Amino acid sequence: MCRWCNRPVIFAPVMKYLERELRNSGRVEPLSYYQAHWTRDGAPLLDELGAVIDHIEAFSAGGAHSMENFATACNKCNGQKSAMPIAEWNKRFQRKPVKGKNGEPQHWDGLSTLFFLFAERDRNGLTAWERDWLKALGGMRADRS
């Protein structure tokens, strides 16, 4: 979930593998599930809800590159917040936070489990960054069981 607007975020690599899966099944029409730069025209879902690791206090403004200063955010909030100090961001908050009428999601994983399944099937096709994520997610799965 986005720390700032409370919207569910999506782990971007899963969209890449989902699009690949559909292409491999014979789909030829444009899908716009994944595009490397997450632009609205090429990947509208990621443009809005792609998960990013945001620095609570901007790294460019001296914020630490550490777990205590990291927050999960949606791509939209991250772009709006940019390097704004957290105090100013809290005052000028632009995107109205979502609040669930029937409660908040308790188990949303950003589709990362789906990424894990796709990645396990195609380990040789993973980028180094995706391999790191697979390792991290594998660790998370091991911790849960």
Ligand SMILES: [Zn+2]
């Ligand atoms: Zn957000």
